[in-house]
Amino acid sequence: MPEMLDGKKTIQFRCHKGIACFNACCKSIDISLTPYDILRLKRRLGITSTEFLEHFTFPFEMEKDGIAGVKLKPVENGSACQFMTDEGCNVYEDRPSACRYYPVALLSMRRQDEYVDRDAYALVVEEHCLGHKEERSLTIDEYRKEQGLDEYDALSRGWRQLILKKKSSGPTIGKPSKRSLQLFFMTCYDVDRFRDFVASDAFNSIYDIPKSDLDRFLSDDVELMQFGFRFLRQVLFGEALGIAMRMDVVEERRRKVMDNRMRLEREAAELLSRTEEGEY
Ligand code: SF4
Ligand code: SF4
Numbered sequence: 001m002p003e004m005l006d007g008k009k010t011i012q013f014r015c016h017k018g019i020a021c022f023n024a025c026c027k028s029i030d031i032s033l034t035p036y037d038i039l040r041l042k043r044r045l046g047i048t049s050t051e052f053l054e055h056f057t058f059p060f061e062m063e064k065d066g067i068a069g070v071k072l073k074p075v076e077n078g079s080a081c082q083f084m085t086d087e088g089c090n091v092y093e094d095r096p097s098a099c100r101y102y103p104v105a106l107l108s109m110r111r112q113d114e115y116v117d118r119d120a121y122a123l124v125v126e127e128h129c130l131g132h133k134e135e136r137s138l139t140i141d142e143y144r145k146e147q148g149l150d151e152y153d154a155l156s157r158g159w160r161q162l163i164l165k166k167k168s169s170g171p172t173i174g175k176p177s178k179r180s181l182q183l184f185f186m187t188c189y190d191v192d193r194f195r196d197f198v199a200s201d202a203f204n205s206i207y208d209i210p211k212s213d214l215d216r217f218l219s220d221d222v223e224l225m226q227f228g229f230r231f232l233r234q235v236l237f238g239e240a241l242g243i244a245m246r247m248d249v250v251e252e253r254r255r256k257v258m259d260n261r262m263r264l265e266r267e268a269a270e271l272l273s274r275t276e277e278g279e280y
């Protein structure tokens with residue numbers, strides 16, 4: 001168990017281009033991405049989230065039977081980051097949260113009786129990293145500010161809360177269906193596909209979203225991502241978050257599913273009785 005630190009803890013650390021270990025930390029990566037990291041990187045590279053996921057990431061299971069996370073995929077047949085160059089990080093202004101935090105690690109926790117998560121930190125000291133020997137002291141809060149993490153953390157909070165909620169709810173929520181896991185993955189990580197989903201006739205026939213809100217979500221990735229977190233809390237955890245549904249359409253669909261099931265059962269029974277009568 002790492003020692004838990006709060007933001008006021010002073011650390012000694014400095015990373016800069018002239019340091020002897022420059023790039024060492026990018027040569028062997030294990031970097032989990034947040035939804036906002038993906039949004040920034042796909043925008044930086046001028047590609048869709050679907051393309052970004054395919055070329056630069058791989059999925060992993062955060063916990064058994066649990067929800068998926070996404071990690072940066074290293075170069076082919078190697079462990080280095082695809083964005084590493086001799087000059088340093090090729091996407092520096094849009095580098096992921098984990099790269100910004102290093103050598104600090106963010107630990108998000110939530111008490112069972114609370115919805116709000118609490119942040120704590122740990123210091124990661126690895127032999128190859130000489131930044132700890134540099135003469136500079138600052139608090140973790142100052143370091144986070146310097147690394148632009150206030151914005152990154154604020155925009156990923158909704159996603160962290162979803163994960164904490166899933167972890168702490170345990171068996172009461174049960175094993176999510178394959179469809180729920182796919183919905184979670186698309187909504188959190190593939191914002192461009194989620195946009196198509198929210199814009200679709202099928203979605204709008206069930207959800208009654210005011211036009212001005214819908215236009216805002218469809219024209220702004222960050223707004224859409226945050227709507228996605230709210231949508232998942234309502235759909236996966238049954239929270240009433242004001243995303244109105246057209247109940248008449250939901251009821252009609254439910255009736256059709258029931259009718260269909262009854263028809264299938266009737267056909268199966270008929271087939272069975274004919275088989276017993278030796279018709280086949
Ligand atoms: S994204 Fe940049 S900082 Fe992060 S591991 Fe890759 S090269 Fe290094
Ligand atoms: S000081 Fe640490 S974080 Fe900076 S380049 Fe060296 S290994 Fe990477």
